[in-house]
Amino acid sequence: MSNAYSFVILTFNESIHLPRLLESIEKLNAPIYILDSGSTDDTLEIARRCNATIGHNKFENHPHQWEYALNHFDIQTPWTIGLDADQYLSPELFSLLVQFKNEGIPADVDGVYFNRKNYFKGKWIRHGGYFPKYMLKMFRTGKGISSLKEKMDHRFEVTGKTSIWKKGYLIEENLKENNIAFWIDKHNRYSDLVARDEYERTAQPLYVGELLVRSDPDRRIASQKKVWRKLPLVVRPFIYFTYRYFVQLGFLDGYRGFIFHFLHAFWFRLLVDIKIQELRSAQVLQQQPK
Numbered sequence: 001m002s003n004a005y006s007f008v009i010l011t012f013n014e015s016i017h018l019p020r021l022l023e024s025i026e027k028l029n030a031p032i033y034i035l036d037s038g039s040t041d042d043t044l045e046i047a048r049r050c051n052a053t054i055g056h057n058k059f060e061n062h063p064h065q066w067e068y069a070l071n072h073f074d075i076q077t078p079w080t081i082g083l084d085a086d087q088y089l090s091p092e093l094f095s096l097l098v099q100f101k102n103e104g105i106p107a108d109v110d111g112v113y114f115n116r117k118n119y120f121k122g123k124w125i126r127h128g129g130y131f132p133k134y135m136l137k138m139f140r141t142g143k144g145i146s147s148l149k150e151k152m153d154h155r156f157e158v159t160g161k162t163s164i165w166k167k168g169y170l171i172e173e174n175l176k177e178n179n180i181a182f183w184i185d186k187h188n189r190y191s192d193l194v195a196r197d198e199y200e201r202t203a204q205p206l207y208v209g210e211l212l213v214r215s216d217p218d219r220r221i222a223s224q225k226k227v228w229r230k231l232p233l234v235v236r237p238f239i240y241f242t243y244r245y246f247v248q249l250g251f252l253d254g255y256r257g258f259i260f261h262f263l264h265a266f267w268f269r270l271l272v273d274i275k276i277q278e279l280r281s282a283q284v285l286q287q288q289p290k
Contacts, residue, residue, distance in 0.1 A: 004102045005079035005138065006031040008069050009052075012059065014085035015042040016175050022050050024088040028097055031077060035069040043085075061193060062154040066146035078102045080141045082156060083170075090117070090169035110160030112138040112168075113217060119173035120260040128250030128261050134164055134217040152193035155218055162216065180259075187268050195275035198229060233276060237269035 007025055011018060011034055025032070032052040036044060037059035047054050057068045066082060079102065089097070093114060113134040118125045125131070136144075136156045144156045177183040228236065241262065244250050250261040 004030075004077060004100055005081050005097070006033060006075045006077045006141075008033045008035070008073065008075070008080055008082045009085055010035050010037070010062075010065055010069065010083075011039060011043050011047070011085045012037045013039045013041045013043060015039075015046060017085045018043055018046050021083065021085055021088040022046070024094065026050070028094070030081075031075070033069070033073040033075065035065065035072065037065065061151050063146050063148045063150065066154060066156070067148060070144065070146060075141050078141060079138060080144060081138045082144075083137065084172070086174040086176075087116075087170055087172045090171050093165070093168045093170055096165055096168050105163070106161070108161050109163050110140045110143040110158035111136050111156070111162040113162060113164040114138065114168045114170040115164075115166055116170045116172055119171065121178050121256045122173075123253065123256040123260075125253055125257055125260055127248060127252045127257065128244040128265070129248045132166065135170065136162065136218060137170060151197040152190050157218070164217075183263065187263070188271065191268060191271045191275055195272045195279060198272070199276050199279045201229070233273040234270065237266045237273060240269055241266040 007030055009018075009021065009032065022032070032047075032050060033055065034047045034052045035055045035057055036047070037057060044054065053073060055069070055072050057065060057072070059065055069082070070080070079100075114137045116131075116133040116135050118130050118133065136158070139156055139158050140160075143158050143160065145158075147155050147157045177186070228240075231239065244265045245258075245261050250257060250265075253261065
């Protein structure tokens with residue numbers, strides 16, 4: 001059993017995904033912790049067969065679910081790797097983890113970014129700003145926290161320095177999203193969280209210089225979100241889709257890439273903006289004298 005790291009996995013009805021993920025990490029012989037939020041399929045039976053430590057918590061949103069997972073499990077290894085059930089290791093990332101030794105990491109490095117490859121309907125979304133995509137997924141146990149700054153978008157944070165594994169490819173492919181009705185229903189629910197989050201968020205100062213910071217991918221994304229919130233509603237989805245599809249070469253991802261970029265960059269963002277407008281209108285009505 002690996003004494004360097006443990007895996008923590010979130011699940012909810014993931015019988016279609018969990019075997020694929022577990023197979024990709026099986027030969028690492030690392031401890032596995034699974035936090036489930038009420039699965040009714042074979043997810044928990046699959047987890048038991050791999051001798052995972054299982055926890056249960058009612059789902060509120062991803063940031064809070066990860067916060068509970070990191071605080072609930074008694075992880076004894078120096079490092080923790082947090083994965084979603086629809087992710088799995090590439091051979092390149094597997095090799096890096098086989099070679100990983102706690103003693104080989106500088107003491108001031110608290111986190112490691114993996115390079116995500118995102119698939120949609122079996123197609124690798126390589127363009128449109130989707131690759132490379134660095135995600136902080138590995139951190140020193142006790143040093144990594146789940147950011148609660150947003151209601152939907154999730155990320156881990158550490159206070160120390162980070163390292164980037166550019167060839168540490170983490171594959172993400174939600175097979176349920178091959179059914180477009182599932183994708184639309186899921187993102188309709190997500191748009192409620194994003195709209196509410198942006199509506200409630202107070203104005204934040206924008207430091208343009210932060211956009212040039214490349215050593216910390218999450219800091220750059222946070223700065224870009226500040227710019228996004230200052231753009232006019234309804235107009236910004238047109239700007240975003242045009243930038244992603246043409247400037248960032250999303251059109252090179254082909255037909256399935258067009259579906260993905262259009263739905264994600266335009267349809268979803270337009271839906272969020274419409275819901276923000278509805279929230280603002282409701283507030284105006286509440287403030288009017290009766």
